[in-house]
Amino acid sequence: MSQPQPQSQQQPQPQRLFRSDAWQQALQQAWQDARSAYQQQDYQQCLRQLELVHILGQQQFWPHLHSHWWMLKAGWRLKDWREVRGQWLRLLLTPLGHLSGRLPLGNNGRARVHPLQPQPLPAELLAKLQAAAKRH
Numbered sequence: 158m159s160q161p162q163p164q165s166q167q168q169p170q171p172q173r174l175f176r177s178d179a180w181q182q183a184l185q186q187a188w189q190d191a192r193s194a195y196q197q198q199d200y201q202q203c204l205r206q207l208e209l210v211h212i213l214g215q216q217q218f219w220p221h222l223h224s225h226w227w228m229l230k231a232g233w234r235l236k237d238w239r240e241v242r243g244q245w246l247r248l249l250l251t252p253l254g255h256l257s258g259r260l261p262l263g264n265n266g267r268a269r270v271h272p273l274q275p276q277p278l279p280a281e282l283l284a285k286l287q288a289a290a291k292r293h
Contacts, residue, residue, distance in 0.1 A: 179289030183282065184213040184220065191227060200231040204240075204267070207231065209282060211266030222251045224266055232268070243268020 191206035207228050214220025225247045232240030250272055254260050261275035270276065278286075 177286075177290060179286050180213060182289060183285055184210065187213060195227070195231060195234075198234070200234045203231045204228060204235075208265035208267060209279070212263055212278065212282065215260050215262075215264065215266070218251070218255050221255070221260075222248065225251060228266060240268045247272055 187206050187209040191203050191210055194200070194203035194206055207224055210220065210227070211224040214224055225244050229241060229244035229248065232238075232244055247266065247268075254272070259273060261273055263276035263278050264270060264272070264274055265276060
């Protein structure tokens with residue numbers, strides 16, 4: 158039986174962070190970084206930033222759908238056909254996920270990860286969100 162994590166190591170409650178100023182600022186920054194990487198033709202970096210966009214925007218329909226469209230575009234540019242197929246599937250599944258409420262927290266949206274698999278929030282994202290939340 159696993160013991161509860163100490164308070165400092167527990168993940169924050171997403172309800173408290175979601176739609177907070179810190180969350181929205183992080184989402185906007187990730188979008189900006191993803192678009193910049195795409196324009197510079199650094200499609201791997203673009204996909205890394207889009208993972209953050211997906212995690213941050215997943216609870217909102219349009220940012221969620223848009224993140225998969227951009228992942229499809231980056232996968233296409235990389236000729237990563239697994240990613241392209243996976244993103245087509247996710248573009249089709251996104252409306253169903255929102256209708257059913259099955260949106261696993263932390264899922265990065267990439268083809269190598271099952272669409273319904275929750276994942277821990279990346280440490281660097283948590284640190285940014287917690288630091289921004291303390292400023293507000």
